[in-house]
Amino acid sequence: MNGLLNVSSNPHTRSRLTTGKVMYDVVLALLPATVFGVYLYGIHAALIIGVSVVTAVFTEFVFDYLTHRPNTLTDGSAVVTGLLLALVLPPTVPLYIPYLGSLFAILFVKCCFGGLGQNIMNPALAARCFLLISFAGAMTDYAVDGVSSATPLAVLNSGGTVDVLEMFLGYGGGVIGCSGAALLVGGVYLLLNGTITWHIPVSLIVSFALSMGIGGEGGFHPLYLLAEVCGGGILMAAFFMANDPVTSPVAVPGQVIYAVFIGILAAVLRIYGAAPDNVSYAVILCNLAVPLIDRVAIPKPFGLGDNKKKPKPKIPQPAWALAIIALLAGVALGVVNYVTAPAIEAQALAANLASYAEVLSGAENIGYEDDVTAALEGLDGTEFGRSTINEAVVGTDAAGNVVGCAINVTNSEAFDGTLSLSVGIAPDGTVLGIAFTELNETPGKGMLCDEPDFKDQFAGVQTGAFALNGDVDSVSGATISSASVVNAVNAALAFYNGYLK
Amino acid sequence: MRKKSFRGGVHPAGMKELSEGKPIQFHQAKGEMVFPLSQHIGKPAIPVVKKNDPVLAGQVIAKADGFVSANIISSCSGKVKSIESRMTSAGVIAQCIVIDNDGAYTLMDGIGRECDYTQLTSAEIVEKVRAAGVVGLGGAGFPTHVKLSPPHPEEIDYVIANGAECEPYITCDDRLMQEQPGWIIGGLRVLLHLFPNARAVIAIEDNKPRAVAAMEQAIAGEDRMEVMLLKTKFPQGGERNLVHAVTGRKMASTDLPANLGCIVDNVTTLAAVYRAVCLSEPLMEKGFTVTGDAVAEPGNFLVKIGTSFAEILEAAGGLKAEPRKVIIGGPMMGMAATDLNVPIAKSYNALVCLTEDPVEKAEQQMTHCIRCGRCARACPVGLVPQMLNLYAERKDYDRYVKLHGLDCLGCGTCAFVCPAKRPLTQLFKMTKGVILRNRAAEAAKAKEKEEKAKEAVRV
Numbered sequence: 001m002n003g004l005l006n007v008s009s010n011p012h013t014r015s016r017l018t019t020g021k022v023m024y025d026v027v028l029a030l031l032p033a034t035v036f037g038v039y040l041y042g043i044h045a046a047l048i049i050g051v052s053v054v055t056a057v058f059t060e061f062v063f064d065y066l067t068h069r070p071n072t073l074t075d076g077s078a079v080v081t082g083l084l085l086a087l088v089l090p091p092t093v094p095l096y097i098p099y100l101g102s103l104f105a106i107l108f109v110k111c112c113f114g115g116l117g118q119n120i121m122n123p124a125l126a127a128r129c130f131l132l133i134s135f136a137g138a139m140t141d142y143a144v145d146g147v148s149s150a151t152p153l154a155v156l157n158s159g160g161t162v163d164v165l166e167m168f169l170g171y172g173g174g175v176i177g178c179s180g181a182a183l184l185v186g187g188v189y190l191l192l193n194g195t196i197t198w199h200i201p202v203s204l205i206v207s208f209a210l211s212m213g214i215g216g217e218g219g220f221h222p223l224y225l226l227a228e229v230c231g232g233g234i235l236m237a238a239f240f241m242a243n244d245p246v247t248s249p250v251a252v253p254g255q256v257i258y259a260v261f262i263g264i265l266a267a268v269l270r271i272y273g274a275a276p277d278n279v280s281y282a283v284i285l286c287n288l289a290v291p292l293i294d295r296v297a298i299p300k301p302f303g304l305g306d307n308k309k310k311p312k313p314k315i316p317q318p319a320w321a322l323a324i325i326a327l328l329a330g331v332a333l334g335v336v337n338y339v340t341a342p343a344i345e346a347q348a349l350a351a352n353l354a355s356y357a358e359v360l361s362g363a364e365n366i367g368y369e370d371d372v373t374a375a376l377e378g379l380d381g382t383e384f385g386r387s388t389i390n391e392a393v394v395g396t397d398a399a400g401n402v403v404g405c406a407i408n409v410t411n412s413e414a415f416d417g418t419l420s421l422s423v424g425i426a427p428d429g430t431v432l433g434i435a436f437t438e439l440n441e442t443p444g445k446g447m448l449c450d451e452p453d454f455k456d457q458f459a460g461v462q463t464g465a466f467a468l469n470g471d472v473d474s475v476s477g478a479t480i481s482s483a484s485v486v487n488a489v490n491a492a493l494a495f496y497n498g499y500l501k
Numbered sequence: 502m503r504k505k506s507f508r509g510g511v512h513p514a515g516m517k518e519l520s521e522g523k524p525i526q527f528h529q530a531k532g533e534m535v536f537p538l539s540q541h542i543g544k545p546a547i548p549v550v551k552k553n554d555p556v557l558a559g560q561v562i563a564k565a566d567g568f569v570s571a572n573i574i575s576s577c578s579g580k581v582k583s584i585e586s587r588m589t590s591a592g593v594i595a596q597c598i599v600i601d602n603d604g605a606y607t608l609m610d611g612i613g614r615e616c617d618y619t620q621l622t623s624a625e626i627v628e629k630v631r632a633a634g635v636v637g638l639g640g641a642g643f644p645t646h647v648k649l650s651p652p653h654p655e656e657i658d659y660v661i662a663n664g665a666e667c668e669p670y671i672t673c674d675d676r677l678m679q680e681q682p683g684w685i686i687g688g689l690r691v692l693l694h695l696f697p698n699a700r701a702v703i704a705i706e707d708n709k710p711r712a713v714a715a716m717e718q719a720i721a722g723e724d725r726m727e728v729m730l731l732k733t734k735f736p737q738g739g740e741r742n743l744v745h746a747v748t749g750r751k752m753a754s755t756d757l758p759a760n761l762g763c764i765v766d767n768v769t770t771l772a773a774v775y776r777a778v779c780l781s782e783p784l785m786e787k788g789f790t791v792t793g794d795a796v797a798e799p800g801n802f803l804v805k806i807g808t809s810f811a812e813i814l815e816a817a818g819g820l821k822a823e824p825r826k827v828i829i830g831g832p833m834m835g836m837a838a839t840d841l842n843v844p845i846a847k848s849y850n851a852l853v854c855l856t857e858d859p860v861e862k863a864e865q866q867m868t869h870c871i872r873c874g875r876c877a878r879a880c881p882v883g884l885v886p887q888m889l890n891l892y893a894e895r896k897d898y899d900r901y902v903k904l905h906g907l908d909c910l911g912c913g914t915c916a917f918v919c920p921a922k923r924p925l926t927q928l929f930k931m932t933k934g935v936i937l938r939n940r941a942a943e944a945a946k947a948k949e950k951e952e953k954a955k956e957a958v959r960v
Contacts, residue, residue, distance in 0.1 A: 005839055006825055006858045009927035011913030012832040013513050013669065013859050017875075017920040019868040075868050117869035117921070197878070245873040250887045252877075294888065301905045302508075302883035303741065303751035 019116070022245075023076030025195050029186030030083050030177070030240065037176035041091035045176045048098045049086040055102035056082030063111045077116050081105050084124035084240060087177025088233060088280070089131075093138050100134075101127040121287045122244045125280050132280070142173055164223055168230045180230040187239030199252055200259040201238040205229055207263030215271045234266065237279045247287040254290075254297035261326075262286045268330070272337060292318060352422055355435035356393055356406040359424025363395025363403040372405065375499040387411040387491035390420065392500070404432050405500060411488035415480045416440045419449075423458075423492035429501060430462040434489060446481030454482070458489060464497065465490045504707060506732035507742040509881045511918050513669050513735055513833060515708060520792045521672040523800040525680055528816050529606060534577050534807035535844035536562060536598045537589045541636040542643045543569035548598055554581045559609040559783050562598050565631070571644045571847075572634035575600055576785035576805040578607040590810070590829050590843040592836065597844070600807070614781045618691050623654065626695060626778055633777030634784045634847075639663060639738065639767030640830065642848035645774065648766065649695060651759035657696040659763045661747050662689060662771055664705040664712060665731055665738030668831025671851040673788030674768050676801045678705070678712035681772060682719035686726070688771030691778050692764060693725055699764070701726040702747050708733040735833055736912045740765050742881050754882065754908040769850070784847065791817035793854035795824040804845060810852055811841040826858040833913045863922040870923055876915035882908050886915035886925045893932040898939070907933060 038046045060078040064071050072078075085101050105127035113119045132139045166172050170179025177183065190196045209225045218224025229235070242248060242262050249255045262282050269278035296318045356366050372392045379389060391408040404426040412418045419439050424432030434455055441447050448454060457472045466472050466486050474482035539545035546563035556562060556575045563573035579601045587597040618626060631646035651657060662685060666674040678685060689701045701723075703716050707730050720726040731737050731746055741752040743765060750761045758765045766774070769788050776782040785806060792799035797818030804813055810829070814820070828835040830851055838852075876886035884905055892901040909929045916926040 005827055005837070006861060007837040007839055008826075008858075008860045009924065009930060010832075010834050010836070010911070011513075011917045011926060012826060012828050012835065012837065012853075012855075013917060014863040014922060015511065015513070015918050015920075017918070018866050018922065019871055019920050020866075022871065022873060022920050072868070077871075115869065117871045194875075195873075245871050248872070250872050250874040250877055251885045252874075255874075298885060298888070298904060299877070299883055301754065301908050302881070303745075303753035303756065304883075304905070305753065 019075045019077070022195060023080050025190065025193060026080050026240070027076065027083060029190045029195075030080075030087065032182035032185045033087055033177040033179055034083065036170055036179045036182045037087065037091070040170060040179075041176060045091045047095060048089055048091070048093065048176065049083065051095050052086035052089070052098035052102045053079055053082035055099050056085070056106050059103055059106040060111065063107065069115070072116060075116055077110075078106060081110065081123045081127075084122075085127050088124065088128050088175050088236065090139060090142050090174075091176050092141060093135075097131060097135060097138055101131045104130050117246050119246060120290075121284050122241055122247045125241050125283050125287075128280050129284055164227045164230060167227060172231070174231070175233070177236060180235045183235045183239055187235070190239065190243075196239070196243045197252070197255075199255045200243050200248060203256045203259035204238045204242055204263045204266075205234065207260040208234055208267050209263075211264045211267030212270070215267060228270070233279045237262065237266070237283050241280075241283050242286070247290060249290055249293050249297065251294075251297065251299045253299055254293045257297055258286055258290060258293050261289065268333075272333070289322070292322065296322075352391060352393075352408050352437050355408070355422035355437050356395065356424070358435040359422050359433040360395035360403050360406050361424075361432070362397055364398045366393050366395045366406070369394040372500060375495075378499070379495075384409075384491035384494050385411075385487055386413045387488050389491065389495050392495070395424075402427055405496060407492040407495060408437060409488040409492045410438070411484045411491070413480070413487060414440075414484040415442060415446050415478070419481070419484055419488065421485065421488055423489050425492065425496045428462065429493075429497065430460060431458045431489070431493070433459045434485070441478065441481045445475065445478040448475045448478060449481050449485050451475075454485075463493070465493060504730045504732055505746040506734055506737065507745050507881060509879050509883070509914070510734040510736065510742070511879050511914050512733070513917060515733070516670045516792075517672050517675070517708070519670065519794075519796075520790050520799040520801055521675055521709075523672075523676070525673070525676050525788065525801045525803050526816070528802045528804050528808070528813065529604075530577070530602060530805050530808035530812050531604055532602065532809065532812060533582060534575070534579075534600045534602050534805070535587060535809065536573050536575065536600070536807050537587075537844065537846055538563050538573065538596045538598070540573065540642060540806075540846040540848065541571040542641065543567070543571070545596065546570060546573045548584055548596075550581050550584075550598065552581055552583055555579070556581060556600060557609040558606050559612045559785060561632070561634070561783075562600075565634075565644075569644055569647055571636050571646075572632060572783075573598070574634045574783040574785055574806075576807050577602040578605050579603040588840060588843055590836070590838065590846060590849060592839065612782055616779055616781055618694055618778050621778075623695050626691060629778050629781075630774055632783065633773070635770065635773045635777055636784075636847050637767060638769040638773060638787055638848055638850070640834065640848050640850065641740075642846075645766065645770055648759075648764060649692070651757075651764070654696050655698055657699045657759065657762050657764055659744075659748055660689060660692045660696060660699045660701045661743060661758075661763055661765045662701060662703040662768050663738055663740075663743055663765055664703055664709070664716070664768045665743060666709070667706060667733070667735045667737040667739075668833055668835075668851070669735075670792050670853050671790045671831050672792070673790045673801050673850055675709045675712045677772060677788045678709070678768055679715045682715045684772035684775045685716070685768045686719050686723070687775030687779055688766070688773070689726060691774055692766070692771070696764065699725075703728045703768075704731050704743060704747055705729070706731050706733040706737055735914065735917075736881050736910070739881055739910060739912060754905070787847065788850065789813060789845065790851040791854075792851065793824070793828075793856075795820050795822045795854035795856045797821040806847055807844050809842050809844055810838070813845065814841060814852060814854070820854060822856045824854040824856055825861070826855045828853040828855070832859075833917065834911070867922040870919075870921050873920060875918045875920065876925060879914045879918045881912060881914060882910060884908060886929070889932075890923060890925055890928060893928050898932070898936050901932060902936065907936065909933060 056078040082102050105123035109123040109126040110119045168180040212228045213220040249258050265282035266279040376392050388410045393406050395403040404424050406422050406424050408422045410420040420437045422435050454475050468486045544566040547566050548563045550562045557578045560575045561572050562575045565572050582599040582601045584598050586594050589595045627646050627649050635645040637643040705713050716728050744752050744763050773784050786803050789802045789804040800817050827838040829838050889906045911930050913926045
């Protein structure tokens with residue numbers, strides 16, 4: 001024994017588990033959802049995932065290099081962030097979206113806070129929120145192959161019914177990692193190998209379901225609750241996002257408090273929020289509360305006070321503070337909603353108002369009318385071919401006589417995806433005119449639909465439906481765009497004749 | 502059979518296959534024997550021999566200083582060479598009695614005389630244990646006669662024989678249970694005699710089926726004894742966790758087992774109690790495992806206390822490879838050794854020589870804490886090491902104490918399980934040391950101030 005012996009404190013043995021292994025276990029658990037997403041949405045989804053992961057890893061590498069830090073790529077956390085972000089993106093987003101998202105997640109949310117283990121928000125979710133705010137259009141467009149379909153949750157939120165099984169399996173549409181079944185497989189894997197414990201997923205799902213049962217439209221109907229839990233990223237949040245070790249409490253009591261808060265907040269945002277998939281915001285907000293929760297919810301050491309008579313446990317002061325803040329925030333939210341609701345309505349009307357004025361010439365007042373709105377809501381998501389009725393308003397002249405009704409329609413058969421237009425219809429069913437609210441067709445071809453030569457063909461005609469190249473001549477070289485316009489106008493007529501006349 | 506356990510804990514690789522099949526070899530040291538005066542918890546013993554005094558095996562060479570202290574017994578015959586400061590295995594230089602071993606092992610008169618414990622009073626039994634210098638041989642070294650003198654002996658309803666041996670590598674308790682079950686049962690009988698309302702539970706981890714079988718066989722016909730199977734998990738043999746596993750009672754850090762009606766003793770200690778009371782043999786030898794991948798012939802020994810580690814390593818065939826790390830005790834709670842020319846004290850039970858140091862590798866894999874909470878889930882006393890780590894690093898000692906950081910056992914569970922490879926246990930031991938030292942310094946300062954004030958009054 002000649003060499004120098006190593007001296008260190010006990011323990012002189014360590015488990016084989018490393019940070020890298022923990023992270024790659026998460027990647028492994030995400031694999032079923034990833035593979036299914038690529039299978040479902042094809043090569044573009046694969047590209048989104050690729051761009052997201054590569055950007056995340058590369059960004060961390062460059063940051064480490066430029067700041068002279070040790071290379072931290074081996075810990076695998078950048079891969080996890082990139083993959084998680086890709087799985088919560090819609091499958092059709094342009095590739096600069098995952099690029100910017102990953103860059104934001106790694107650079108601003110993770111590295112700027114000190115890197116692995118130091119970030120206060122989940123990087124992938126923070127990036128998703130950043131993208132949702134910055135690119136609202138692309139981030140909520142779930143159209144695949146030019147077919148725009150509402151996500152199951154959007155349908156559910158507008159009162160429709162959905163096939164829960166289809167939704168659970170992932171065929172219902174949504175983000176790339178939308179398959180609840182695949183996420184559950186991954187989640188169970190993580191539970192079994194001890195990477196996560198049951199406390200966060202179970203507390204989150206139970207508190208969410210209870211809150212939805214109390215406040216949601218469907219009450220405690222099991223199918224309704226199941227659909228709500230399977231949709232909108234609740235499973236993703238429960239097993240992966242909320243369970244991110246860095247941004248969740250360390251000890252079990254804190255984890256339960258945290259998960260319950262996320263569940264309640266997610267339900268509140270889903271019931272009262274503008275968009276149905278607001279669970280991202282719920283998780284991020286609760287991430288920010290973690291340091292406070294960690295300070296309050298400290299587990300009792302083994303055996304402490306068990307053998308003595310003890311006074312009634314006091315609820316620690318910060319818990320009260322937290323509860324009061326939550327209550328005040330809830331009340332404030334309600335008040336803001338109450339105050340701003342009419343303004344929001346006016347703003348929605350204003351968006352299409354110009355087109356309504358154009359097609360209802362002579363009308364002094366244009367606004368919603370209860371019968372018309374009721375008929376529209378009664379549609380229940382029904383589509384007229386590939387057209388969706390967005391809005392219907394009524395115009396009256398100075399004397400109060402009805403000039404006609406204006407209907408805003410979106411058709412998804414246009415050359416560039418979708419076009420939207422308003423159709424004015426007189427009480428006798430005569431078309432007064434059309435005006436576009438959204439037209440992004442090919443310049444010089446499809447864009448010519450907006451010229452009077454084409455548009456005026458509709459005005460003054462009383463018919464059940466227009467026939468292309470019969471009643472209406474198509475713009476030369478833009479048959480697809482023309483057909484889309486005709487279908488949109490026909491949808492408006494069908495709605496008018498079927499429901500309003 | 503019931504299989505019980507506690508909450509938390511970890512599963513390090515057992516590595517017991519290296520030595521578990523090796524029968525206990527009786528080993529008599531040849532060279533000089535060294536006896537540190539402090540081999541137990543409590544005050545160091547006071548030497549009662551002088552340089553050049555002849556001594557016999559079994560002779561008391563240092564007397565207990567007060568109640569919480571223990572006699573030191575010479576395990577060999579020969580001559581006192583010196584009483585001097587020497588390096589002890591704890592890495593601490595301490596007063597030791599060095600005896601020139603004549604190799605004859607001549608016993609003192611009366612040693613080995615059989616004695617019927619049923620004829621003795623409780624006080625006489627405790628006195629025999631005290632005189633024999635018996636301390637907790639599982640590692641803590643708490644004087645056994647203190648443990649056997651609880652304020653209310655009639656309230657003790659459990660005597661627990663700790664045969665968990667949850668440390669990886671170590672197999673000497675396992676072998677002792679297989680080869681000398683009679684000694685252990687004998688010790689239990691003595692304890693049951695002291696505590697008439699108690700029943701005895703022999704708690705063994707389920708990775709020692711042969712020891713379980715041997716003990717089951719040995720207790721046949723004993724109506725106050727049972728064998729209990731425990732899950733193999735570290736630290737199953739920790740006193741508080743063992744009491745919880747066996748009785749369901751939760752010991753706080755401030756409790757003694759006796760408060761909860763329990764007496765816990767290691768099986769080796771029970772064997773020593775039996776030999777002290779029934780065979781009149783003081784504590785001169787104990788079970789010891791020499792193992793690790795650097796050792797030529799790993800094995801189990803009955804070794805004389807005071808033998809140097811170097812000598813027992815020779816008895817195990819010496820080294821077959823250059824070790825990177827040598828551990829006195831097991832890898833979870835043992836101490837890293839720098840020098841093998843130090844004596845085996847009463848509470849040491851193993852020497853583990855490893856060709857690779859897992860800590861070295863772990864240091865290369867260290868990352869920031871990822872807050873995964875595994876440490877909190879594993880901590881056998883329910884602390885949150887992640888938070889303690891935070892406050893210890895910030896030197897926020899008030900908060901550290903508030904989070905019960907002083908309850909830390911230093912068992913190594915958190916550092917073992919940490920995927921980020923943070924040196925948690927090391928930091929906690931250090932912080933605990935700093936806090937206790939600060940407290941002592943403050944107390945001393947306050948005392949000084951008080952005395953000065955008194956003096957001022959006198960003047």
